[in-house]
Structures are given as structure tokens and as C-alpha cells.
Amino acid sequence: xxxxxxxxxxxxxxxxxxxxxxxxxxxxxxxxxxxxxxxxxxxxxxxxxxxxxxxxxxxxxxxxxxxxxxxxxxxxxxxxxxxxxxxxxxxxxxxxxxxxxxxxxxxxxxxxxxxxxxxxxxxxxxxxxxxxxxxxxxxxxxxxxxxxxxxxxxxxxx
Numbered sequence: 001x002x003x004x005x006x007x008x009x010x011x012x013x014x015x016x017x018x019x020x021x022x023x024x025x026x027x028x029x030x031x032x033x034x035x036x037x038x039x040x041x042x043x044x045x046x047x048x049x050x051x052x053x054x055x056x057x058x059x060x061x062x063x064x065x066x067x068x069x070x071x072x073x074x075x076x077x078x079x080x081x082x083x084x085x086x087x088x089x090x091x092x093x094x095x096x097x098x099x100x101x102x103x104x105x106x107x108x109x110x111x112x113x114x115x116x117x118x119x120x121x122x123x124x125x126x127x128x129x130x131x132x133x134x135x136x137x138x139x140x141x142x143x144x145x146x147x148x149x150x151x152x153x154x155x156x157x158x
Contacts (some may be wrong), residue, residue, distance in 0.1 A: 030144045037141045038069045039133050043110040044099055044123065046080025047087050055108025055126040062133050069137060075099070080107050099123075112136060 041059055045052040059072045077095035102111040103121030111122035112132050124132070 030146045032144070035141050035144055036069070037113070037136055037139045038071065039066065039112055039136045040114075041070070041072045041110045041112055041129065041133070042098065042102070042114070043072055043074050043108060044077055044102070044104075045074050045108050046076050046078060047083060047090065049080035049107045051126075052080065052108040055110070058126045058129055059110075062130055066133060066137060070133060078104065078107065 041062070043055055043059055045055060056074070063070050063072060075092070075095050075098060076090035077092075077099045081091050081095070083089045102109075102114070102123040103119075105121060105123050106125065108126050109123040110126070110129060112124070112129065113136060114122055115136075116122050117124055
């Protein structure tokens with residue numbers, strides 16, 4: 001049997017330890033009681049989109065009502081995200097793949113918990129978000145998870 005090269009994982013693990021991002025002592029338990037789902041809105045937007053500020057307003061209104069059970073990630077992608085002049089480029093390497101997976105239906109658009117609609121697409125327009133979020137917040141979560149984030153300064157990665 002051929003042995004694999006495990007140098008890269010060892011280096012990555014070393015970087016995590018060096019960055020102070022890994023600690024077994026900070027592990028926490030998660031409740032085993034059934035809890036309701038939280039909701040993630042992946043909002044596809046762009047600096048050149050005239051209707052996108054309204055999408056951000058709708059998302060903010062939902063956030064105000066749902067509190068810490070609703071999260072929004074704005075993803076700048078597509079034709080409206082192309083910068084011009086002195087406008088910064090907010091696009092990312094993974095934005096195009098996410099939009100292709102969700103289905104491009106127009107701007108602003110967003111996917112909620114990456115669940116497909118009846119159309120088979122994950123994306124919907126801002127007019128459907130409030131009703132769908134209310135329904136998702138009432139559903140039981142299939143598992144309880146606790147997540148955290150670690151920023152690796154050495155490799156400039158989250």
C-alpha cells in the first residue's frame with residue numbers, strides 16, 4: 001500500500017495552532033433539546049443595481065423581527081456587481097459558482113437556507129423572503145449545531 005504525503009495537512013494544522021484558532025479547551029456542548037431552525041439569506045446584489053437597496057431594506061426588516069435567528073450574507077455577483085471608476089470590487093472567487101447553483105432570476109435575489117422553491121431554483125426575489133422566513137423559523141431543526149469563526153492571519157483566510 002502506498003503511503004500518502006501528509007505534509008500539507010500538518011502545515012495547515014500548525015498554522016491554525018500558531019494563529020491561536022484552535023483550542024480543545026474552548027469546546028462547548030450543544031443542547032439535545034429540539035430547537036427551531038435559524039435562517040440564512042444569501043442575498044445576491046451589486047453596486048450597480050438600482051433595486052438592490054430595497055432588497056437590503058427587506059432583509060434588514062426581517063432581521064429586526066427575527067433577531068439572532070436570521071443571518072444575511074450579501075454576495076456581489078453578476079453584471080450589476082461589476083465595478084466602474086473608483087467603486088471597489090466586492091466580487092469574490094466563489095460568487096459566480098454560488099449564483100450558478102442558486103439560479104440567476106434577477107436582482108436583487110436571494111436563497112434562504114439553500115432550499116429550492118417549487119421551480120427547483122434556490123433563488124427568489126425580495127417579495128417572497130418575509131413569508132418564507134416566517135415559515136422556516138417555525139420548522140424544527142434536524143440537528144443542533146454550534147459554529148464559530150477563526151481568522152487565520154498568516155494565510156489571510158476565514
